Amino acid sequence: MNLIxxxxxxxxxxxxxxxxxxxxxxxxxxxxxGEVLAAKSIAAIFEKPSTRTxxxxxxxxxxxxGHALYxxxxxxxxxxxxxxxxxxxxxxxxxxxxxxxxxHHATVEExxxxxxxxxxxxxxxxxxxxxxxxxxMTMRERFGRLEGLKVAWVGDGNNVCNSTILAAALMGMxxxxxxxxxxxxxxxxLDQADRLGGxxxxxxxxxxxxxxxxxxxxxxxxxxxxxxEADRRKVAFQRYQVNSDLIRHAADEAIVLHCLPAxxxxxxxxxxxxxxxxxxxxxxxxxxxxxKAVLERLMV
Ligand code: CP
Ligand code: NVA
Numbered sequence: 001m002n003l004i005x006x007x008x009x010x011x012x013x014x015x016x017x018x019x020x021x022x023x024x025x026x027x028x029x030x031x032x033x034g035e036v037l038a039a040k041s042i043a044a045i046f047e048k049p050s051t052r053t054x055x056x057x058x059x060x061x062x063x064x065x066g067h068a069l070y071x072x073x074x075x076x077x078x079x080x081x082x083x084x085x086x087x088x089x090x091x092x093x094x095x096x097x098x099x100x101x102x103x104h105h106a107t108v109e110e111x112x113x114x115x116x117x118x119x120x121x122x123x124x125x126x127x128x129x130x131x132x133x134x135x136x137m138t139m140r141e142r143f144g145r146l147e148g149l150k151v152a153w154v155g156d157g158n159n160v161c162n163s164t165i166l167a168a169a170l171m172g173m174x175x176x177x178x179x180x181x182x183x184x185x186x187x188x189x190l191d192q193a194d195r196l197g198g199x200x201x202x203x204x205x206x207x208x209x210x211x212x213x214x215x216x217x218x219x220x221x222x223x224x225x226x227x228x229e230a231d232r233r234k235v236a237f238q239r240y241q242v243n244s245d246l247i248r249h250a251a252d253e254a255i256v257l258h259c260l261p262a263x264x265x266x267x268x269x270x271x272x273x274x275x276x277x278x279x280x281x282x283x284x285x286x287x288x289x290x291x292k293a294v295l296e297r298l299m300v
Contacts, residue, residue, distance in 0.1 A: 028289070047103055087111070088113075099122050127159050139215055150176070155178075168200070
């Protein structure tokens, strides 16, 4: 089994992963928790920088008794033209799973096609499934449920937004996305969410999206790989800042999420990030517990 898209998991499997992640969190310091990945290794290929994903994965593997190899794509023969297929075939002879953070979603799909071991998407231009598992874990901690929550995404219709749309459709959450014209979510993802039974609402007015929302989520205006468009994007996104004026329209108990890294003063203000509505540090921490549940599911 692979985790390339959050939709690779059924709703029941997502709930099992989240339940296990809760257990992992509660038992983190319990010495009897067991090392379920003893003598197992994962190869983690990174084409782009990372703080949370890399550290949470490496620590998770260590705490589960296994080992993670950090492989910058520049340091692999991949960077000198060895094919993705050959890389997948060879790594499969050494390790028990492959994880990859890539520019093009097709690269992680190709790894999965040729690997003989499970492949995990650590972020592509299309999706970030490990992130949305941590996000849902955080929502459940705060609200005790997912079904029926209203999630408002404010800003770029990017990889994290796409995974949130699919997760909302799978788990019965209401999803509203507010993006500037031309920066909305991927059309195929919206169609897929429709087929899964979740009608995503896409608007241009951030206030309309946030009205009554339980969860307000945002992300950078300039994702890795979009740097050439940075100036144009910063102009287009000016109205799409998550600030105290905007979150006043959300539900009384609303939480604010951001996958990080944040660009304080752009997509989110300091007072919101550091304020009482922010669940952002819990969300970050939950990357560790949720990825442990994923690793156990795929590698044991
Ligand atoms: N949220 C997230 O994936 O962060 P990193 O880019 O630091 O891994
Ligand atoms: N959308 C961001 C997420 C980083 C974790 C990016 O792709 O750069």
